[in-house]
Amino acid sequence: MLIGGFALPAYGQNRTTQDVDLAIATSYEKAVELQVHLHKTGYQLGSQPNLEAPFFFVTDLKEMLEVEMWMKPDGVIFDADLLRRRVKVRPFNDSFEMFAIGPEDFIVNKLARKDRGVQDEQDAISVLAKQKGKLDYSYLKKRANKADVIGLLETLMQKSHTN
Amino acid sequence: MLQTDLAATILSYCIKTDLTVTELTRKVSGNHDKTMALIKELEERSLLIREISRRHSVGRPRQYLRTTPLGRQFLSEYNRLHDISLRCNENDVRKALHQAELAQRLDASGISPYERFQEVNEIARNITRTAKTKQNPR
Numbered sequence: 001m002l003i004g005g006f007a008l009p010a011y012g013q014n015r016t017t018q019d020v021d022l023a024i025a026t027s028y029e030k031a032v033e034l035q036v037h038l039h040k041t042g043y044q045l046g047s048q049p050n051l052e053a054p055f056f057f058v059t060d061l062k063e064m065l066e067v068e069m070w071m072k073p074d075g076v077i078f079d080a081d082l083l084r085r086r087v088k089v090r091p092f093n094d095s096f097e098m099f100a101i102g103p104e105d106f107i108v109n110k111l112a113r114k115d116r117g118v119q120d121e122q123d124a125i126s127v128l129a130k131q132k133g134k135l136d137y138s139y140l141k142k143r144a145n146k147a148d149v150i151g152l153l154e155t156l157m158q159k160s161h162t163n
Numbered sequence: 164m165l166q167t168d169l170a171a172t173i174l175s176y177c178i179k180t181d182l183t184v185t186e187l188t189r190k191v192s193g194n195h196d197k198t199m200a201l202i203k204e205l206e207e208r209s210l211l212i213r214e215i216s217r218r219h220s221v222g223r224p225r226q227y228l229r230t231t232p233l234g235r236q237f238l239s240e241y242n243r244l245h246d247i248s249l250r251c252n253e254n255d256v257r258k259a260l261h262q263a264e265l266a267q268r269l270d271a272s273g274i275s276p277y278e279r280f281q282e283v284n285e286i287a288r289n290i291t292r293t294a295k296t297k298q299n300p301r
Contacts (some may be wrong), residue, residue: 013262
């Protein structure tokens with residue numbers, strides 16, 4: 001499932017991005033298998049498998065594109081609620097369809113990032129503004145509460161008049 | 164630097180290392196008198212205490228500043244509040260709202276956001292690839 005900059009055009013602003021962020025709900029063992037497989041098919045591994053790491057990244061050497069695989073994306077809980085809110089997108093061409101994280105979980109993920117910066121907050125604002133009135137606000141607040149970013153979310157909504 | 168920020172800096176220094184008043188004032192850049200006054204205030208509020216160390220056998224026993232459990236509590240609350248402060252300023256918020264408005268106009272014109280996303284990224288990649296940067300003369 002797409003998260004980050006590649007998921008953003010589905011419900012927020014359009015901006016350039018350097019890498020693809022993917023959330024993968026998988027066990028550590030399966031993630032290692034995936035890394036081995038990607039390595040065999042020509043991807044360069046960014047780091048050694050690590051049980052504690054929230055993500056690993058690989059680089060497509062042909063396209064020089066970095067792909068971050070998030071096993072534990074910040075503030076994201078892999079459950080039925082999250083899966084129900086995924087949106088189908090066609091990021092590359094019409095023949096290839098995939099899932100992107102839902103807009104509410106996208107916002108929480110951006111705000112819960114440990115290295116949260118201006119860009120992350122701007123991404124969240126753009127979704128709040130573009131989807132104003134269409135978001136599931138009780139779900140958004142429930143998830144923000146769980147991720148411990150409810151104060152941040154409410155301040156951001158107040159400042160951007162998206163509440 | 165706000166008085167609270169300076170207080171938090173002092174308290175965090177005095178958790179990690181043994182520092183005398185002189186060492187601390189040297190470590191904390193800025194106005195010396197202001198730092199001294201704040202140290203005194205933190206002591207009065209029991210957030211910071213002085214401890215005498217006799218580890219050095221030679222010379223007078225040294226006095227170190229220590230953050231008290233109350234000081235640690237202050238620091239943890241300060242860090243929590245610092246984490247939830249926005250990184251965006253007014254201008255950043257305005258820019259993000261403008262970008263959302265542009266994206267809305269794109270939708271209204273029937274242009275696929277991913278089509279535009281691909282174009283924008285393609286253009287950015289081409290600019291990076293073709294940019295002529297100055298060569299290092301050496």
